[in-house]
Amino acid sequence: MVFPSLAEMKKVVFVLGGPGSGKGTQCEKIVQNFGYVHLSAGDLLREERANPNSKHGELIEDYIRNGKIVPVEITCSLLKDAMEKSNSQHFLIDGFPRSEENLNGWNKEMSNEVHLQFVLYFDCPQEVCLERCLKRGSAGSGRSDDNVDSLKKRFNTYVNDTMPIIEHYNGLNLLRKVCANKDADAVFADVKSIFEKEN
Ligand code: ADP
Ligand code: C5P
Ligand code: MG
Secondary structure: OOOOHHHHHHHEEEEEOOOOOOHHHHHHHHHHHHOOOOEEEHHHHHHHHHHOOOHHHHHHHHHHOOOOOOOOOHHHHHHHHHHHHOOOOOOEEOOOOHHHHHHHHHHHHHHEEEEEEEEEEEEOOOHHHHHHHHHHHHOOOOOOOOOOOHHHHHHHHHHHHHHHHHHHHHOOOOOEEEEOOOHHHHHHHHHHHHHHOOO
């Protein structure tokens, strides 16, 4: 097997943080300023759920409503397909990897072809995240998981399954932490200086 050189590899930034920490909002700004392609694992799963030809629709709905992590084979193949369809070499992968299973599945399938630049982590208190998601729900997000019951489960999953992944990347010196508890432009000022330094 011939492996691509670092210069030939696609470059990826993983974007992590609690539900409502502002991952999607900041990714949009990064796209505008730094030309990455934004792939949200949650958005790809919601799209797959809405596809009447998908055999995973019901499973995905059950996992999303209960704040559980969808099996990585499904999520990783959606990410891989989206990367292959794009001509870009630079991707923001938002909301992934969210568990050890996500991480192992990605490493097995993708780590030979894709270079992980760093992991952007939005640090935000749970009560702020909760308020933002409830507001997003009442403003008509249409999401079946922007309600108090689902959010309790999503925060549990975040603490139990995702925080260890954030710690893992911290140990590898790949974590770039940003305080997300301020207005979106102020958060982006910090994000911008990270991207300027890394690229
Ligand atoms: P995530 O992708 O992490 O779930 P979003 O970017 O979708 O987060 O943001 C969740 C909600 O909070 C959205 O309604 C968004 O408009 C709002 N929001 C995002 N960033 C901020 C911020 N810095 N301050 C206040 N509200 C924010
Ligand atoms: O990131 P977002 O809030 O859009 O994710 C919504 C839901 O999608 C998660 O709570 C989870 O059920 C599912 N998801 C997943 N695996 C991921 C990302 C999202 O199962 N890597
Ligand atoms: Mg999001």
